[in-house]
Each structure stands twice: as structure tokens, then as C-alpha cells.
Amino acid sequence: MPTYKRAGVEFVRGEGARLWDADGREYLDFFAALGVMNAGHCHPRITEAIRDQAGRLVGVSNLYYSEPGIRLAERLSESSLGGRVFLCNSGAEANECAIKLARKHAHARGVERPEIVVLDGAFHGRTVATLTASPKIARHELFGPLPEGFVAVPRDDPRALEAAVGERTAAIMVEPIQGEAGVHPIPEPVLAAARRACDEAGALLVLDEIQTGMGRTGSLWAWQQGPVRPDVMTAAKALGGGLPVGACVVAGERDGVLEAGEHGSTFAGAPLAASAALATLDVIDDPDVLRGVRELGARFVEALRGLDGVADVRGRGLMLGAELEDGLDAHDVAARALDAGLVINVPAPRILRFLPPLLIGEAEVSEAEAILGDCMPN
Numbered sequence: 001m002p003t004y005k006r007a008g009v010e011f012v013r014g015e016g017a018r019l020w021d022a023d024g025r026e027y028l029d030f031f032a033a034l035g036v037m038n039a040g041h042c043h044p045r046i047t048e049a050i051r052d053q054a055g056r057l058v059g060v061s062n063l064y065y066s067e068p069g070i071r072l073a074e075r076l077s078e079s080s081l082g083g084r085v086f087l088c089n090s091g092a093e094a095n096e097c098a099i100k101l102a103r104k105h106a107h108a109r110g111v112e113r114p115e116i117v118v119l120d121g122a123f124h125g126r127t128v129a130t131l132t133a134s135p136k137i138a139r140h141e142l143f144g145p146l147p148e149g150f151v152a153v154p155r156d157d158p159r160a161l162e163a164a165v166g167e168r169t170a171a172i173m174v175e176p177i178q179g180e181a182g183v184h185p186i187p188e189p190v191l192a193a194a195r196r197a198c199d200e201a202g203a204l205l206v207l208d209e210i211q212t213g214m215g216r217t218g219s220l221w222a223w224q225q226g227p228v229r230p231d232v233m234t235a236a237k238a239l240g241g242g243l244p245v246g247a248c249v250v251a252g253e254r255d256g257v258l259e260a261g262e263h264g265s266t267f268a269g270a271p272l273a274a275s276a277a278l279a280t281l282d283v284i285d286d287p288d289v290l291r292g293v294r295e296l297g298a299r300f301v302e303a304l305r306g307l308d309g310v311a312d313v314r315g316r317g318l319m320l321g322a323e324l325e326d327g328l329d330a331h332d333v334a335a336r337a338l339d340a341g342l343v344i345n346v347p348a349p350r351i352l353r354f355l356p357p358l359l360i361g362e363a364e365v366s367e368a369e370a371i372l373g374d375c376m377p378n
């Protein structure tokens with residue numbers, strides 16, 4: 001189905017932060033498959049792990065044990081909230097798990113019609129429930145009736161958030177930085193208000209780390225640099241090193257963990273994908289890599305601020321957005337950049353988004369800066 005507007009380029013090969021198209025043309029990739037290839041394309045360690053596992057055991061059912069999935073769940077738990085993990089195959093699926101878990105947790109408190117509070121501009125996925133949790137794209141007129149039990153509040157208003165939380169609240173679900181809305185970091189007072197309101201109401205704070213996680217902002221998970229610790233965290237995108245892996249992690253041994261028969265997913269945690277994820281964590285969960293993300297991010301922010309036509313630069317680490325001045329069209333800039341050999345993305349009409357692989361260096365940042373300088377309208 002024609003569900004994507006595609007640029008007229010066919011990529012056939014990748015290595016690190018470089019891509020090559022079918023005509024042999026080379027590109028610098030500052031999009032990383034929408035924040036998936038955080039370790040770069042064809043990282044030798046991840047490629048080797050995939051090759052090795054593919055030659056031994058690709059899939060088994062979740063009705064049996066297999067080591068890579070168990071090791072991955074342990075590793076995700078240890079690196080985040082120290083609790084139980086459900087493995088799955090995408091971000092939307094990870095958030096579906098969080099929604100079910102939060103609703104079950106609320107029912108255990110006697111709440112009959114639980115509600116999940118989300119922020120305007122949120123993007124949590126495209127399944128029917130996660131779509132409903134993503135107010136801007138929900139499109140009732142096309143996809144309704146959508147499930148009840150989701151309430152949206154303004155993104156930057158801690159009081160409005162606290163006012164929306166009450167007895168029926170099962171969870172507040174937030175991205176630490178809204179990516180699809182145009183790279184909007186959620187202000188710390190909003191996150192702190194979310195934590196407070198959840199504690200008072202007995203609700204769960206769910207952080208959607210699908211785009212911000214896996215080192216993207218300079219720590220393995222973005223919340224590790226912020227003021228609050230969530231009860232539930234979801235991850236996907238870069239987790240599988242390019243293979244489809246998602247995860248929902250819940251802190252501790254909470255009531256409301258999903259039990260046998262209450263949830264499942266055929267492909268989830270299968271050996272091949274789990275081995276790729278373990279190798280990806282080996283590469284990314286490294287203090288030197290994470291420091292590099294913070295340092296290069298700061299350097300790239302300065303470069304973006306110096307470009308003509310840029311009104312604002314937002315984000316953290318290597319998840320950055322440049323808002324263009326009124327009247328400028330980010331799609332034009334991105335199209336010119338692609339012609340000049342730089343892959344970037346436009347999540348909103350005046351926003352350029354940058355999600356380069358995390359192992360880039362100064363040279364790649366300078367190269368992107370030079371190309372962008374040539375592509376900005378005078």
C-alpha cells in the first residue's frame with residue numbers, strides 16, 4: 001500500500017555512517033533508518049552476532065527457553081529498572097504491552113474504567129491503541145471508533161497535567177523528547193509533575209524511550225539524565241541493531257505484571273533478533289560511546305545554531321532538531337541535502353531532524369555542517 005512518501009533513491013549498501021545507492025553514489029547518513037542504526041550500518045560485531053546465530057538457531061517458540069532472549073531480558077532489566085521484561089518486535093507493540101499492564105494494574109486497585117494520560121504531540125505508535133495515545137495522528141474520522149481511556153493534555157503545562165490525573169488514572173505515558181512532533185524535549189517540571197501525580201494517584205509513570213533510548217541522547221536511556229525514574233519503560237528502534245526488537249520493562253516485581261495467557265507475541269525474543277540486540281547493547285552501552293554522543297551533540301548544536309535560516313535548535317545528544325525561520329520549507333532543504341549526499345529527515349514542515357549513528361566523529365559533523373550550509377536558502 002502506498003503508505004510512505006518515498007524519496008527517489010534506492011539504497012543498496014551501508015557501512016558505519018555511509019550509505020550507497022543503486023548508482024554507486026555515496027551518502028552521509030544523519031537519519032540512521034529513523035533512529036534505528038545507532039551503531040551504524042553493518043557494524044562488524046553485530047553482523048558477526050547475526051551470522052553466528054543464524055547458523056545455529058533462528059527461532060523457537062516462547063513455549064520453550066532459549067538463551068539469547070533470556071540474556072537480553074536480564075540485560076535490559078539490569079541496565080534500566082531492575083524488574084520484569086516483555087520482549088516484542090516493535091515500538092507500538094512495546095507500548096501496547098505498557099498500556100495493558102497499566103490497565104491491569106489499575107483494575108487491581110479497583111478502577112473500573114482506567115484512563116491513560118498522554119501529552120499533546122505524543123507519538124506512541126500506529127496500532128489502534130497506540131494511535132489513540134498519539135492525539136495528532138489519531139484520525140477518528142478514518143479509523144474510529146477508537147478505544148476509550150486516553151486523555152491528552154498540553155505538552156508544557158505541569159499544572160494541566162496534574163489536574164488531569166485522578167482516581168481513574170492508570171498511567172501517564174510520555175516520551176522524554178517528542179521526536180515525531182519535531183524534537184520537543186519535555187520540560188523537567190512536567191516530568192517531575194508527572195512523577196508526583198502518579199505517586200499520589202497510585203498510577204504508573206510510563207516513559208516511551210523508543211526513540212530516545214539506546215544511547216541516542218548520551219545515556220543508555222534518556223531518563224537517566226533527567227529528574228525522574230519511571231515505573232515502566234518501553235524500548236525498540238535501535239535495540240535490535242536493525243532487526244525488529246522491542247521491550248517493555250516494569251520496575252520491580254509490581255502487581256500487575258502480565259501473567260501466562262495474558263499477553264504474548266509469536267516472534268518475540270527469538271534467538272536471532274535477541275542476539276542482534278545483545279551485540280548492539282555491547283556496542284552502545286559503553287561509557288566512551290555515550291560520552292562521545294554528548295560531546296559531538298554539543299558540537300553539532302553549535303554548528304546548527306550558526307546556520308543561516310535556523311531559528312531554534314532543540315534536543316539532546318545526537319537527537320537534534322533545527323527549526324527553520326518562518327517562510328522556509330524544511331522539505332526543500334532536506335531534498336537539497338539528499339542531492340548533495342546528506343540524508344536527514346523532516347518530521348514537521350519547518351523542522352529538520354538529525355539522528356546520525358552514534359559512532360560518528362568530528363569529521364562527519366563538519367561534513368554535515370558544510371553540506372547543510374550550502375543547502376540553506378540565502
Ligand code: PLP
Nearest residue numbers: 090091092123124125175210211
Ligand atoms: N514511540 C516512539 C517515541 C516512536 O518514535 C515510535 C516510532 O517512531 C514508536 C513509538 C512506534 O514504534 P514502531 O514504529 O516500531 O511501532
